[in-house]
Amino acid sequence: MKSPLFTPSTIAGHAVSHRVVMAPMTRARSSQPGDVPTALNARYYAQRASAALIITEASQISPQGKGYSFTPGIYSPAQVAGWRLVTDAVHAEGGKIFVQLWHVGRMSHPDFHHGELPVAPSAVPFQGQIWKVNPSTGLGEMVDSPTPRALSRREIQAIVEDFRTAARNAMEAGFDGVEIHGANGYLVDQFLRTTSNTRTDEYGGTRQNRLRFLRDVVNAVADEVGADRTALRLAPFLTARGMACPDILPTMLEAADFLQAAGIAYLHLVEADWDDAPQFTEAFRQEIRGRFRRPIIVAGHYDLEKANWVLAHGYADFVAFGRPFIANPDLPRRLAENIPLASFDGASLFGGDERGYIDYQRAG
Structure with a gap:
């Protein structure tokens, strides 16, 4: 019997031969100043173009949306031109690629905003850290995010328009579509939860x-x-970063009703991928599948066995792999042929040069 992970399907109007997606992963390698994607980024993504779909690292829609050092943006002409290098390289290898649109909200630091506080739905203290390069040492470190300031109604509408503009820029840059980052405690997620939204x-x-x-x-x-070029990522069971909302699962089920009616390209559900994290329950998988019948991508500590299980049960249509794709640019082939997976160098995950980025080898 053929593995469900290696059966043909369609996503965002594109026929694909398998269901292995490359998950969005922050790598912090844009050029400075300006947070501009480069030829190095183009090579990294092109090496992984055998994915059924690549979802890029999160990319801020405006300077206000930035929360980590060296992450790329998609709001300036230089950034759009840089992303064009990436999409051209991926398309030349026969791949498909969506950009993930990002506003971090309160998950940021005043150093990125000329000393001003990060923004959020509400000025609620929380425990959260971001990765920032120390200007004194030149080294990256995790630092606490301060209590943010609350957005005004006018500012909220301006951010909505920033998302619109970023999507337009993505089309100019040659992307096949966009994924809105609504997960992991960032701005869209902050609006959804009673713990971060007290408006x-x-x-x-x-x-x-x-x-x-x-x-x-x-x-x-x-x-x-x-x-058909619009998608959304959600993290239903997230509790970290002050996001343990008691009403989040019913809220996300109502979101699924809206997304089904809107006809978006896919819904991307990220599962907590750290030790002792809350489990993604089978009951919730059944409930959200009952409401959202368009393609679902799942991500979070999947291996071949678990991927085939979730697909065989109809709870998802595609499985996104994150860190395995870093050290295994030919991951779909390795999974299909049961070739052992290489391990990635955690020290080179954020920032740096080509080492631990484009120097991982394909299987012989």
């Missing part, structure tokens, strides 16, 4: 109000580039 206006309080920002962003992006 009393139309963007807070009730479930529908907390979903308003997500709906506004998805509608703006889909209006700009088409629903």
